[in-house]
Amino acid sequence: MKKRPNILFIMSDDHASHAMSCYGSKINKTPNLDRIANEGMRFDNCFCTNSICTPSRAAILTGTYNHTNGVTTLDTPMDNRLQTFPKLLQAAGYQTAVYGKWHLGEGVMHVPTGFDDWAVLPGQGYYFNPTFIFPTENGCEKRTVQGYATDVITDMTLDFIKNRDEEKPFCVLYHHKAPHRPWYSDEKHAAMFLNEDVPEPDNLFDDYCNRARAAEAAAMRVGVDMYISDMKCELPDDMDEMERRRWGYQRYIKDYLRVIQSVDDNVGRVLDYLKEAGLEEDTLVIYTSDQGFFLGDHGWYDKRFMYEESLRMPFILRYPREVKPESVNDDIVLNVEHRVECRFRAAVPGPCRDSHPVGYAGAQFPIDPPGEHAARLARGDVLSVLDEQDGS
Numbered sequence: 101m102k103k104r105p106n107i108l109f110i111m112s113d114d115h116a117s118h119a120m121s122c123y124g125s126k127i128n129k130t131p132n133l134d135r136i137a138n139e140g141m142r143f144d145n146c147f148c149t150n151s152i153c154t155p156s157r158a159a160i161l162t163g164t165y166n167h168t169n170g171v172t173t174l175d176t177p178m179d180n181r182l183q184t185f186p187k188l189l190q191a192a193g194y195q196t197a198v199y200g201k202w203h204l205g206e207g208v209m210h211v212p213t214g215f216d217d218w219a220v221l222p223g224q225g226y227y228f229n230p231t232f233i234f235p236t237e238n239g240c241e242k243r244t245v246q247g248y249a250t251d252v253i254t255d256m257t258l259d260f261i262k263n264r265d266e267e268k269p270f271c272v273l274y275h276h277k278a279p280h281r282p283w284y285s286d287e288k289h290a291a292m293f294l295n296e297d298v299p300e301p302d303n304l305f306d307d308y309c310n311r312a313r314a315a316e317a318a319a320m321r322v323g324v325d326m327y328i329s330d331m332k333c334e335l336p337d338d339m340d341e342m343e344r345r346r347w348g349y350q351r352y353i354k355d356y357l358r359v360i361q362s363v364d365d366n367v368g369r370v371l372d373y374l375k376e377a378g379l380e381e382d383t384l385v386i387y388t389s390d391q392g393f394f395l396g397d398h399g400w401y402d403k404r405f406m407y408e409e410s411l412r413m414p415f416i417l418r419y420p421r422e423v424k425p426e427s428v429n430d431d432i433v434l435n436v437e438h439r440v441e442c443r444f445r446a447a448v449p450g451p452c453r454d455s456h457p458v459g460y461a462g463a464q465f466p467i468d469p470p471g472e473h474a475a476r477l478a479r480g481d482v483l484s485v486l487d488e489q490d491g492s
């Protein structure tokens with residue numbers, strides 16, 4: 101039987117690809133995330149189907165669109181009886197775990213299922229000394245863990261890998277809370293950018309003319325529609341809107357980039373451990389985020405708007421046994437396909453349609469019905485999909 105890879109699925113929260121140097125960022129460097137892209141494949145056109153945390157996370161786990169899985173808003177928790185890729189892997193003999201951001205609901209119907217071990221943040225969680233929900237014999241309990249969330253989540257992930265049953269492959273979902281607002285940096289990165297300005301995007305001072313009214317109405321303007329908790333100071337009342345945008349951009353983007361630097365450092369710790377433990381060749385490493393983010397683009401921060409900056413997700417993977425270094429894929433890929441990627445790599449048997457192989461990451465794989473349209477789009481087969489929809 102073909103050796104089954106371990107899977108390290110790393111997902112952060114609101115990390116836009118244009119804040120990663122492997123995607124050409126003009127404002128920061130992410131050397132450890134770049135290692136994944138440089139030693140594997142970078143996807144340049146990966147998009148979410150609903151640019152907000154909870155729905156995107158449900159789409160990724162289940163491989164289905166939100167009208168199918170029922171998770172349509174931040175307030176619709178996921179039914180944990182739904183089929184997910186970790187459940188399929190667990191049933192196929194994988195050791196499975198999830199640590200960090202979950203944001204798919206709490207309580208018996210919504211906490212993680214399909215995992216041999218887990219510890220997740222309730223809701224958004226906190227950056228410092230976060231509370232986690234842990235499984236117990238009779239259900240679950242909340243406990244506070246001392247430390248900085250990005251470090252703590254990494255420690256949990258490393259503990260799981262170090263203490264695994266070496267006879268079985270593993271799949272661990274390593275889910276950062278960062279860089280979701282309010283962007284609280286750790287001490288190590290607090291001084292970054294202190295005496296310098298971060299370059300502004302060309303369209304920071306967008307005036308929304310010649311655009312649909314929604315653009316002007318959107319309450320996502322940098323410096324104007326932000327809270328004191330975002331800015332960590334009182335908002336100035338002696339600036340016009342454009343001055344406030346310029347001031348607010350520097351205040352928030354520096355904190356956003358500082359918390360990303362901790363994610364990058366910690367991903368580096370895990371990559372170093374995989375190498376040290378001799379697991380590098382046998383582990384598929386994926387890095388993604390639940391959606392993108394406006395980095396001052398159009399004068400906005402946040403997401404939840406159908407623009408490329410918010411819909412585009414970073415998606416890079418490394419698996420030396422099958423993926424050539426420095427590969428780039430510009431096909432359109434959707435978040436509902438992440439499950440397919442993990443299942444394929446693990447060669448998990450299941451209710452697949454094996455008569456429909458398609459090219460993806462330079463390989464052939466069977467796809468299942470929920471991923472079918474997206475996978476065909478990934479082939480560039482757009483017109484036939486649209487024709488089929490028109491006729492159905």
Ligand SMILES: [Ca+2]
Pocket residue numbers: 113114152153280390391
């Ligand atoms: Ca998010």
